[in-house]
Amino acid sequence: xxxxxxxxxxxxxxxxxxxxxxxxxxxxxxxxxxxxxxxxxxxxxxxxxxxxxxxxxxxxxxxxxxxxxxxxxxxxxxxxxxxxxxxxxxxxxxxxxxxxxxxxxxxxxxxxxxxx
Amino acid sequence: xxxxxxxxxxxxxxxxxxxxxxxxxxxxxxxxxxxxxxxxxxxxxxxxxxxxxxxxxxxxxxxxxxxxxxxxxxxxxxxxxxxxxxxxxxxxxxxxxxxxxxxxxxxxxxxxxx
Numbered sequence: 001x002x003x004x005x006x007x008x009x010x011x012x013x014x015x016x017x018x019x020x021x022x023x024x025x026x027x028x029x030x031x032x033x034x035x036x037x038x039x040x041x042x043x044x045x046x047x048x049x050x051x052x053x054x055x056x057x058x059x060x061x062x063x064x065x066x067x068x069x070x071x072x073x074x075x076x077x078x079x080x081x082x083x084x085x086x087x088x089x090x091x092x093x094x095x096x097x098x099x100x101x102x103x104x105x106x107x108x109x110x111x112x113x114x115x116x
Numbered sequence: 117x118x119x120x121x122x123x124x125x126x127x128x129x130x131x132x133x134x135x136x137x138x139x140x141x142x143x144x145x146x147x148x149x150x151x152x153x154x155x156x157x158x159x160x161x162x163x164x165x166x167x168x169x170x171x172x173x174x175x176x177x178x179x180x181x182x183x184x185x186x187x188x189x190x191x192x193x194x195x196x197x198x199x200x201x202x203x204x205x206x207x208x209x210x211x212x213x214x215x216x217x218x219x220x221x222x223x224x225x226x227x228x229x230x
Contacts, residue, residue, distance in 0.1 A: 031216065048217065
C-alpha cells in the first residue's frame with residue numbers, strides 16, 4: 001500500500017469554525033490532490049499540488065485553501081466551515097513526470113467531516 | 117471541459133452473472149482512462165487502466181477497452197463474485213495548465229447476491 005495517512009479520520013465541527021485536514025505521504029511523490037466524495041457526484045477535485053508551494057484550483061475550490069510547505073504534507077483548510085462542506089475528503093498522490101500522465105492515483109482512507 | 121459519464125446504479129446481480137458497467141468520456145486531448153474500485157470504509161484502488169486507443173486493461177477478471185471512436189471505456193467481467201460488491205468509478209487523466217488532473221464519474225454501486 002502507498003504510504004498515505006489522512007488525519008483526522010473523523011471530525012465534527014460547528015458552522016463558521018476553521019478546519020484543517022492533513023495528508024501525509026512517505027512516497028516522495030510530486031503530485032498530491034484533495035477530493036471530496038458526495039453521493040451522486042463521485043469524486044470532485046478541490047485543489048491539487050505539483051510541487052512544494054505549487055498548487056492549483058480544482059472544480060470545487062470555493063471555501064477551501066491548501067498549503068504545501070514540504071513534499072510529504074498537503075493541508076486542506078476550510079476557512080469557515082458550512083453545512084454544504086459535510087463530506088468525505090480523500091487525499092491522493094501520484095508520481096507523474098513531465099511526459100507521462102498515466103500513473104494512477106493512490107488514495108488515503110479518507111476523512112469524514114460533519115459540519116453541524 | 118473534460119468529463120466522465122457512467123451508468124447509474126445500483127446494479128444488482130446474482131453470483132456468476134456477466135457484468136457490464138458503461139462509461140463514456142469527453143476530453144480535449146488524449147487522456148489515459150482508468151477504473152477504480154472502492155470497498156466500504158476505504159479509499160479508491162486502481163482496478164485497471166489503458167493509456168491509448170484500442171488498449172485493453174485487465175485485472176482480477178475485469179476488462180475494459182479504450183474505444184476512441186465511441187469515446188467509451190466499458191467495464192466487463194464474465195462471472196462476478198460476492199466479493200466484487202463495491203462501488204466502481206470510471207476516470208480519465210489529462211494534462212492541465214499546472215500539471216495533470218484526474219476526473220471521475222459519479223460511481224456505480226454493484227451488489228452481488230449469493
